[in-house]
Amino acid sequence: MNNFIPAASQNTEKNVVLSIRNIKKHFGENEVLKGISVDVRKGEVISIIGPSGSGKSTFLRCINFLEIPTSGEVSFLGEKIDYSTSKLGEKLNLQKKLSGYRTHVGMVFQSYNLWLHKTVLENIIEAPMQVKKEEKEKAVDTAMDLLNRFGLQEKKDEYPSRLSGGQQQRVAIIRALAMSPQVMLFDEVTSALDPELVGEVLEVLRILAESGMTMLLVTHEMAFAKDCSHRVLFFDNGIIEEQGAARDVLSNPQKERTKKFLSRSIR
Amino acid sequence: MAEKFALVGKYMPSILFSCIIVIQLTILTILISWVFGLFAGIGKASRYKFFSYPSRFYIWFVRGTPTLIQIYVVYFGLPQFGIQLSPFTAGVLALGVNSGAYVAEIFRSGLNAIPKGQMESAKALGMTYFQSMKRIILPQVVRIILPAITNEGITMLKNTSLLSTITVLELTLQTQVVIARTFRPFEFYIVASLLYLVMTTVLSHFSDTLEKKYALSV
Numbered sequence: 001m002n003n004f005i006p007a008a009s010q011n012t013e014k015n016v017v018l019s020i021r022n023i024k025k026h027f028g029e030n031e032v033l034k035g036i037s038v039d040v041r042k043g044e045v046i047s048i049i050g051p052s053g054s055g056k057s058t059f060l061r062c063i064n065f066l067e068i069p070t071s072g073e074v075s076f077l078g079e080k081i082d083y084s085t086s087k088l089g090e091k092l093n094l095q096k097k098l099s100g101y102r103t104h105v106g107m108v109f110q111s112y113n114l115w116l117h118k119t120v121l122e123n124i125i126e127a128p129m130q131v132k133k134e135e136k137e138k139a140v141d142t143a144m145d146l147l148n149r150f151g152l153q154e155k156k157d158e159y160p161s162r163l164s165g166g167q168q169q170r171v172a173i174i175r176a177l178a179m180s181p182q183v184m185l186f187d188e189v190t191s192a193l194d195p196e197l198v199g200e201v202l203e204v205l206r207i208l209a210e211s212g213m214t215m216l217l218v219t220h221e222m223a224f225a226k227d228c229s230h231r232v233l234f235f236d237n238g239i240i241e242e243q244g245a246a247r248d249v250l251s252n253p254q255k256e257r258t259k260k261f262l263s264r265s266i267r
Numbered sequence: 268m269a270e271k272f273a274l275v276g277k278y279m280p281s282i283l284f285s286c287i288i289v290i291q292l293t294i295l296t297i298l299i300s301w302v303f304g305l306f307a308g309i310g311k312a313s314r315y316k317f318f319s320y321p322s323r324f325y326i327w328f329v330r331g332t333p334t335l336i337q338i339y340v341v342y343f344g345l346p347q348f349g350i351q352l353s354p355f356t357a358g359v360l361a362l363g364v365n366s367g368a369y370v371a372e373i374f375r376s377g378l379n380a381i382p383k384g385q386m387e388s389a390k391a392l393g394m395t396y397f398q399s400m401k402r403i404i405l406p407q408v409v410r411i412i413l414p415a416i417t418n419e420g421i422t423m424l425k426n427t428s429l430l431s432t433i434t435v436l437e438l439t440l441q442t443q444v445v446i447a448r449t450f451r452p453f454e455f456y457i458v459a460s461l462l463y464l465v466m467t468t469v470l471s472h473f474s475d476t477l478e479k480k481y482a483l484s485v
Contacts, residue, residue, distance in 0.1 A: 102391060107391040112384075117410065132393075172388075176391075176392065
């Protein structure tokens, strides 16, 4: 059941899926995001890099409203998401609206966040059945399809605690994919993994990128960012300090801060 | 020694029957405590003062006053406001409200034990707050708090003996009635103790079974 029906898009000329304008976010006195604007085109893979505390994760979380921006606009397929909630009635309405929007914009977290009391298969079919009201058969078919594609079909009846970190993260990605989102957000999805397990997750991300998924990733994996993304945004202190084609920014940074940050990172 | 306990046999039927009353009281008390505990536990954690202040007051007051006084307030005090309850009803209500405050704290600590990410991932996938609570959070909370809840259940079972003071004919009062007739306090209080022991043991064994069945390495 989807309460979010996008209006006819005016932006198809540029093929812009997500239009983000001047997002600002502060927590009390602390201004974490000072005005971020990005246009995300269909099929584009954008890597977001930068030092800790620069606002990368906060920005990603503002896109699917896990954090509510202090100000700024987010438009999906040309329709603005109105997140203002002055009255109580609007708050309940907002939940419904966001619920619909989030079926189109999926997110995968650093700490996987698989539901521990459900098996792998149950994790994957839960949202399609509860949110999109899919029939169990169809949900299971989709789930098994994805599990097979990524080589995890044998784990379908296991509980998350029995899987390795890399396997859990891949299941988390599949769980988000099962909702057939149009955009996927990845919040440092390899940062909590042992180095040997990072590779298998990056492989999944590579496959997704090549299949044309629109992706925004907050990442520290510079090699991946260079090889698999179209664009790189360098965040520093709540603003986009530098952005451009992935190869350009990462091999040939223009700004001082970008150069400093990249020289300290393992390339 | 043998003749001492021979007398016991004569009064066993009535004593055993009063055990059934104990079981009824305990079950009803537990059910009521879960209702109060769920609302007060969630209420206390709420951002809205409308929910958190009454919850906090309730928990503070009930945990800070003797259970016996609370029973007396319900049974002897309420009639002054025109609310006359039978001893059984008053007893169940008082104990239910009493236990509810402890269940609320147990429940709240269970909620806190759930990593924030569980709810976030549910929301990120489009689930509403209520869907997330019902399908993701609460099932995990229940598994975590099962030992503490059982403990509270056992406490409640023993607390039913306090209802003897408001004429509920449960095990303690029935034992006292028999003692008044037979002048054998030692034998009959031992019998009563053993019966309480049997009931509490059954209860904790039941909970152990539940725990094993639903345990996960959460």
